[in-house]
Amino acid sequence: MAAEEETGRRVPVARGGTTAPGGLSVGRLEAFSDGVLAIVITLLILEIRVPEPGEARGSLGHALAEQWPHYVSFLLSFLVVGIIWLNHHATINLLQRTDHRLLVLNLLLLLPVTVLPWPTDLLATYATEGTPADQRLAVLIYGLTSTAMAVTFNVLWRYLRRHPELHKPHVSDELLAVRNQRFTLGLAVYPVATAIGLISVPLFLALMLALALLYLLPTPDMQV
């Protein structure tokens, strides 16, 4: 498979013409990513169980109240996926066409995204159960998954930034620089929150929620 790559031989795609300049390609990149993001954000609710009648001292109210970490972690992961979608949208929107490497880097970004429902459930389950070590491990796994999203997003971003031939015309260097600063800063956010969150699951949840809400605030460079 990779053998052809090594030869450096360039296969002519078309004779005397060109396929539409990648419009379709960007379209499918978006459609597939939107699909994955929409499914992940919708599957999250499946982790929240309906209490059996008679559970938790016979009152539905008590049984529901005991599930609070599931509601909070659901909301957190909803926002995390929503933010990824907003950033992905604003980033891919700069592109006129794509190439094979960018598609593979996009798949790499989708990997931690599809994993997210599992650490979400893990975090919710161990927020009020297990040993302190178990709880730290749950925080760590959620933190690593969200960090992996930020890292793979930045890998995609940097590739895109280094390939102006894929950009729409008129994407300004200034816009790229502003976003680059913001996305680079984003690399530090999840690891720091995770380090602090090792103290306790509720602290981690509160911190991550606050960060997610902050990220939803509009910034001038996202108006494209």
Place this chain on the structure above:
Amino acid sequence: MAAEEETGRRVPVARGGTTAPGGLSVGRLEAFSDGVLAIVITLLILEIRVPEPGEARGSLGHALAEQWPHYVSFLLSFLVVGIIWLNHHATINLLQRTDHRLLVLNLLLLLPVTVLPWPTDLLATYATEGTPADQRLAVLIYGLTSTAMAVTFNVLWRYLRRHPELHKPHVSDELLAVRNQRFTLGLAVYPVATAIGLISVPLFLALMLALALLYLLPTPDMQV
């Protein structure tokens, strides 16, 4: 992230040109929303269990009949999601392009939508089980979720209405006024049905179903 906002500095998006005026953006807003709505409407069936052979006096017929609240609540939530899709379609169809705030408001609308399978299962489970207090709580939670949909939809609508620069050309003030009246009225529907529905789950289900069917009737302003 939000710091740049405070400076009020406007980042130039493009030099001497423009990206396509938001066509892509509206496209992904729709694609993501359609994805979420399609998944929610399809996941609802997963809450309906196939009875174990031998359950409910050994007859499949009896076991299926005892599940009636699940069928009714499935149908209700199917229609509720369907109506949101129709209204979303008719609303986003007025737009030529979008901005960051509108994308965030759209995410806000999708939050109660993704939650819906859970109160659906809750309502179906407690329609014939639990104490009267449990049943009222199940009605209340379903009512709050559907009310949250109406409220977030109206927030999105009002933002869109106040931003004519996002509209397609020729969207008339009269059309906006007619829809505004209808969507505003819609704010009262779910709270009133929930208040009455606290009397009993079957009454709530019947009332909500009747309202949903009424909403599916065509109105002249939805022909766009």
Place this chain on the structure above:
Amino acid sequence: MAAEEETGRRVPVARGGTTAPGGLSVGRLEAFSDGVLAIVITLLILEIRVPEPGEARGSLGHALAEQWPHYVSFLLSFLVVGIIWLNHHATINLLQRTDHRLLVLNLLLLLPVTVLPWPTDLLATYATEGTPADQRLAVLIYGLTSTAMAVTFNVLWRYLRRHPELHKPHVSDELLAVRNQRFTLGLAVYPVATAIGLISVPLFLALMLALALLYLLPTPDMQV
């Protein structure tokens, strides 16, 4: 909501212009329907359980062999959804734009489609379990669900046929007549198969599978 309808008042949509003639509308009708159909066809596999180690006389082979009705009913429902997708595609492809009623009729068609995973699981479970009456009931419910698909598809088709103003230019009467004949014939297929299938679940599965494979054969009128 429906009150405005009764007045017959026509709300002017646009002043002196027009929105794009429904292109977007057909696009979202397709995107939402494709989403629902893609999710249903993919959720079907979730009904097939992985046997616990040690189940069924300690051999995985035996445990898997005992699940045969699940494989057959999975394949059947996969084909049933695939056929609906092919017909939906070929039908909506004739449209240039849509209206509110057609969107509601499309929702009506998607209702039995989203239900399908449940009768699929029911049929697979009761193929080799339960009383003969239970088995006939499972066949009947699957048969009714697939018949509901054919009926709602025909309702959609007849509405579309009666509204040439929604058609693409150059859709010929002859094409409409050929398809009308085929879709009308399709109304009889599932009820007849269900009536015969009441004799036994394996007979029903075999008959339905044969019909589904027959339906996948190309016909000249589907080349559009």
Place this chain on the structure above:
Amino acid sequence: MAAEEETGRRVPVARGGTTAPGGLSVGRLEAFSDGVLAIVITLLILEIRVPEPGEARGSLGHALAEQWPHYVSFLLSFLVVGIIWLNHHATINLLQRTDHRLLVLNLLLLLPVTVLPWPTDLLATYATEGTPADQRLAVLIYGLTSTAMAVTFNVLWRYLRRHPELHKPHVSDELLAVRNQRFTLGLAVYPVATAIGLISVPLFLALMLALALLYLLPTPDMQV
């Protein structure tokens, strides 16, 4: 249904005109396929269970470590679906329009794709459980499913290659020949890996993962 086929009669689709040359058709083929692929790749995580508190000697760390085959098989199937998406994208991108047969062949390809979560779970469950015969059977079923993907993909490819009237203009014979060689080679990959993998599940997982990573490397002919 198939009777009309036999007559060979050609139904005139349009009078004196033409529908848009299949752009829509290719669009829905892609949308439906993207939907199925996105859902399958996202459902895979549902097979990974969150350990009950107190399981596996009371430590979450131990319980998680014991699930290692689930993580590896998740990653493998994520990559397998990702590769199918990349190849599907690069293949359908050559098309200008589609026909009924190609849509049916595409459905045929989606069949093993939708099945994949089940052998994934089977392989993960029996990697460390069951008899050696059970483990070989799990490898065999996963291998057959992935082989079925390669075979149905090649059937689709060969049909497409033999129908230049469906191609975009300027698709070169050289491109088709290079890809044909690669896709044909792909037919051998999964059967060989499966035959070797019958020795042990971990060997099979390692081999398949290595192959999947190799497949993600860019090749010159995939730049279209």
